[in-house]
Amino acid sequence: MSRGTADAGEPDPSAADGGGAKPGRRYPVGPVVLLAIAAGLMWVASRMTWVTVTSSDGLTEPRTDELVGGTWFGALTPLALVLLAAIAAVFATRGWLRRFLGVLVTLVAAVTAVPPFALLTNSGDPGQRGATLAELPGRAEVTGVQTAVFPAVIALAAALAAFTAGALLARMPRESAELSGRYDAPAVRRAAAGAELDRARSGEDADLTERVLWDALDAGDDPTADPPPAADGDRPRNGGRE
Template identity: 70%
Template sequence: MTAEPDRPAPRNAGVRLPLVLMALAAALMWGSSRMTWVTVSSSDGLTEPRTNELNGGVWFGALTPLALVLLAGMAAVLATRGWPRRLIGVLVGLVAAVTAVPSFALLTGSGDLEKRAAALAELPARATVTAASTAPLPSVLALLAALAAFGASVLLARMPRDTAQLSGKYDNPVARREAATEEVSKQRTADKPDGALSERVLWDALDAGTDPTEDTPKAGAQAPDSAGGQAT
């Protein structure tokens, strides 16, 4: 028997890249949330000047929850097929858009940086912001995460319906054994050698009670009984 790759591998190959992109996006978002996005210095005239470092979890509070949403989306992709999987792709695209907005705004200098930094640092009303600086690296990481999530969303939204359905079919052991028996029957009808079947199909056929080496499916075993009945 000639060993061939398992059937589920090529059908699942289209899902692997979106999953990798979603995992990458989640990792980048989590890493960015732990880094300092904005450093603000302030003075209130009564105490010593102080400096506050605002990490991604403070500056963009939804960053970590969005990363968790992507991880949950990965599990949902594996558990679904067809249009629900494409719907997950749309939701992943929304996550990408939400992630990109604050990082893009910070990189381009949009909005009132000092006012937002003072509010997030919970400075007293009498305090005055003397300086506010941004770190570009965490914003770039968040933007890359958004791009990775967007790429995953496009791949999921454009995933062919038949590919997803076949993947689910061959992930089901019962359906896989039925399909293997059907392929063995087709192989016998076409009078082709057993080597044309993959090793996975042969084993599934054996599990289903079908011997791929027989010329006909248990027809020979029934012939003597039939002949005996006619003689009687």
């Protein structure tokens, strides 16, 4: 291989994990982190007390029921699991499937935001809902309702993080990359490595990262070998006559 080609084949020290993503390719690290944060916040909110209902039936001592987020908003924990599943789906999808996943995540975020927003704005009748969720007897009367602000704020923060993650996924370009080249099929990587070597040997600009060189070796193509000479039939002899 000529000196110029050899220099072009030097591994790129800045390439992370030997993969070396091409310029312009974007990785969904931000959305994955936001999805994890949203799922964690939703789980925390589901374990906290959102509403405390005090009631009396006139016969026994006053009763106090503390309704946690998982009871007040029964879908909170399942939606957190949906976001965790969405993280796995991000690894497995790309292109329009990943953008469609982003739309679904934004819908989950919108659904998550409704109950805490209603609680913070005192929408509806929390006393009636609390009596139903606490399964109070028919003769019982609700004498007091206390709502907690902090758990509702946590749930809203989770909804905001999920919405941002969904919006980022929905706006990712068609050529967005996988999280690492190691997730590409080996046959695809070897074919791409052969194409990059061919470009380098023909004098074109090529992205010869360390991963590309290893994939080429794996495919049986020695990156240090000179390109094969052109076949006799590819160049004219004796003025183009045989």
